[in-house]
Every structure is written in C-alpha cells, then in structure tokens.
Amino acid sequence: MNPGDKPLILLKAEELQVKRGGTLVLDIPVLEIIAGQVLALIGPNGAGKSTLLLTLACLLKPSRGRFSFNGREIDAGRGDVDYRRRVAMVFQEPLLFDATVFDNVAAGLRIRGVGRAEIGRVVPGYLELFGIAHLAKRSARKLSGGEAQRTSLARAFVTKPEIVFLDEPFSSLDPPTREVLLGDLERIIRETRTTAVASTHDQTEALRLADRMAVMNVGKIVQIGPVAEVINRPADGFVASFVGVETVLPGRVLRSSDGVFTAAVEGGEIQAVGHLRPGERVLCCIRPEHVTLSTNIPPPGTSARNAFPGTIRKITPLGLFHRVRLDCGFDLVVYVTRQSIEELSLEEGKTVMASFKATAVHVIPRGAPPN
C-alpha cells in the first residue's frame, strides 16, 4: 500500500451484540479489520476477546449485528461456509486430530475437497515454514506443547486464509517456547502479508505482532488505534493500566502557563504538557521506560521538568531488564537494565533521584473543575 492510499477494509462488523442468558457480553458498534494488518485485542479475562473472535469467524451467532467481507454482506452465523473457508482460526489449545502431523495440517484442505496430489505438493512447504517437517509422520498425541501449536498454526495457514483469528495461541506455552514461536509467527505473518486478529493478555505479544491495538473491557472496545497511539496515549485509566503504564497518578491541576501545567498528586507535584485549567482533575500516566534514575542528588543539569528523590522499595528482574519500584511519596515504577543496576549499585532501601520530562507524562482529563 502506498502512502496516501485508503486502507482496504477487509471485514467490517456493525452493531454487533452478543447476549448470554439475557446479559449483554459483547457490544461493538463498529469494527473494521484492515487488509494486511494485524489487530491485537487485549484485555483482562472475561473482556469478550474470545467471544468477539468467535463471532468474527462466524462460529458464534450474534444476537444482532451485520458483517461485510470484502464489501459483501455475509451471514453472521455458522451458515456461511464460503466465508468460513476464506478465514481460519487458531485456538488457545492446539485441538489436533488423533492423526499424524501431516494429516492434521492437511485437514482443512481435505475438508475443501483438495485432491491427494495437491495436498502432497502444498503441505510439505507449510510443514517446513513452521519448522515441523521432521515431525510429519509423528502422531499428534506425541507432540510437545510448542510442536502441537506449530501444527495448529500450519493447519490454519495452509488454507491461505484471508484473515487468521488467533485466540491467545501462546498462552499455554512456557516462556522460551512462546518467545521462539512468537518470533516465527511474526516473520510468517509479515512474509505472507496475512491479515490477522489476535487476542492476548500479554502486551509484549501485541507490541511484536500488531499494527493496531484494541483494548477491551466488559464486552466493549474501550480504545482502538495504532499500537503506538494506544500505548502512549491511553484513553483512560483502565487502558493505561492494561497497556503497561505502571504509574497512574490521580491529581488536580494547580497552575498552568505556556502549555505546561503543574498538577498536585499524592505526595508531590508533577509538571506535564497540556492546556488545562486549574482545578481540573487529571490522571497522570508515566511509562516505566520513560523514567531515568540517578544517584546524584540533586541531579545534574537536565531538561527533565520532574525530579523526585525516592527510596527503592523493590527490584524485580524481568528477563532483559529490571523493574524498580520507588517510593517518592507516591509509587513510581521504573525499568532499568542490569548494567544500570550494577553501575549505580541499586539495591532495596537505597535513595535515588528519579526524573522524567513533562512531555513523558500522558495526561487523561477526568472532568471539568467544579464551578
């Protein structure tokens, strides 16, 4: 797609509602799936991610709603076999048949009536693509979790679907297996330019796979947009907490001038960018990777408008980096590398200076000041 081209909407759902026992569990006024892009659905358990995926894949009949696929109206139930044969879905569990890996991968093609010769020609390529060629003759019952999920993914991709729906496909895998498989899937999706909708509760997965992100809560899409936009400009406190903004501080604007305002938060004052009036209530969101730690008190010359001394309460290793929780009068979470931990001799109980720029604070207005 060239810059300026209008994105092609492959699937559009409108007025989508799913009720269970009289309770509305999914309520989506409109959702557009753009061709060639990956949309990540994130949200807590029970947010409606799986229900939305099942409905979009025409595996669950919605209480109401309209779908159009490539501009064509489709039956929003299980009746539209033609549509179901143009999309694919991978579930959390691999759900393989009691057959060999080859026969499992060939299942979708056999269902479509593809001949033996064609299957023999096509399937090996996909076994190779997903790194399971050496397991072709093995029983699906004898696969590890990662191998089984690779088989499940190959079974979905071999039918060359126009959209792949992925329902938390890595959540039951151990972290190293998940990491490798995620990398492979990312590469395959990019190489095959597959349109995908993937649900996950892991923000890292969403960041790696997705072009756009939708945050769901209690059956609704709370925010949808390009990944960077959702991550950096969460629409509300719920989205902020869910997309990894670990510090969300409720506050009230004290004063404002030249596009910079000062807000009082519990235990201190924060400067942020925005035209807000004194008295307005705000949520100040600070991403942990935007905060710098220093052992020099006071800190040397810096453009950071916010600097707070704080005591390290807890240091938690998170793989490639560490999560440091500071008590600055309010809780502030910071991500630092292992090298920084060593060079600054950071340890629990030590006092350090935390600083971040006014532009690093994402501000969510919470309401007008009382008159």
Place this chain on the structure above:
Amino acid sequence: MDLILEGIQKAFFLIFTLDAEVLGITLLSLKVSGTATLISLFIGISVGTAVALSRFPGRQLVVSLINTGMGLPPVVVGLFVTIFLWRNGPLGFLEILYTPTAIILAQAVIATPIVTGITLASIQHLPANLRLQILALGATRVQMVWLLVKEARLPLFAAVMAGFGGVISEVGASIMVGGNIKGYSRVLTTATVMETGRGNFDIAIALSIILLLLSFFINAILTQIQQRERPR
C-alpha cells in the same frame, strides 16, 4: 470333574468334526447377533451423536433414559417384543414372532441403548472447542459430525464390542421371541439352556465353549483394529 472334562472333549469333537447342527446354530447366532449389532450401530451412533451435540429441554431426561437403557434386562425386552409381535399386537401383522427376525429385533433393542450411551459419552468426552475448530477449518455440519465420530472412533470400537457382547450372550429375549425352534430359530444361548435342562451337560458345555470362543475371536479382531488405529 469328569463331567466338565467330557464336556470339553465333546466340544472339541463337535467343533473339529464340523457337526452340522452345531455349525448351523453357531452360524445363525453370528448372523442374528451380527445383524442386530449393525442395526444398533446405525441407530446408536446417530442418536448418540445427535444428543451429544444438541441442547434441548428435557435433554437430561433423555440422557438418563439412554443410560438406564444400557442395563435393559433382556427378559423385559423379550416380554415387550413378544407382546408387540403377538398375533393381536401392534406389530402382529408382520408375522415374525418365533423367527430369527424377531430375535434380531429384540437383540437390536437390547444393543441400541448400549451403543447410544457409549457414543454419547465418547462424543461428549472430546474437547469442547474441537467442534468449533472443525467448523473453523471450513467444515459443513455433516463434515463436522463425521470428523467428530471419526475422532471418537476408538471408544466407538468399544461400543461395537459391548453391543455385540451384550446380544451374543443374552438368552431371555431370544428364547421368548425366537421360540428355540430346532434348525430354525435355535441359537447358541437358547440351545445351551435347553441342553442343560435336559441334563445333556456335555453338549451344553460344548455349546458354551463355542460361545466363549466366538465371543473371544470377534473381540480379538475388533481389539486388533482398535489398537492398530492409533498412529505411531
């Protein structure tokens, strides 16, 4: 003890000399119970799958009735099939009472709930989302049902074995609706009962051994197929 040894000797004598009467009884038993099992498979797998895949008011009651039917006493079946096929009964016009067909009917009634119950349990035992996964692969409803049954094929072999085992060994219904007519509706179990009653223990033991061997070989063949089905 001598009685048992003589019986065993007699059994092998009758088997190896291919005694015409014993052979006829054995073949009729196989034909009658085999046909009844096939009928029960057709009905049982269809009904069991349908009940397993559907939700409707009163489903729990239907499942309870099927499970109760798995232990249906053959004499009760024999009694009601006799009443139905009696000259003045609802199915009297068929004029099949005291024929091998009547035994097939009674045995099918006994085996069907067994096959239905095992099918129901097998299909329900499959992962809940497998049905959705099959549909997501582009299957029509018919393809989905076929793939589910195929996936449950190993327990379904158990249904065949249980169904066949249940009818080849029953005596109550066969004697009531078949009449144990020599050379016509006499099967292994009814013949065994009759010979025991007459005090011909050697022949009764011989017929019992044939029945056991028959049951063993049929189940051995089915077990062989069942175990071969698992891919390595």
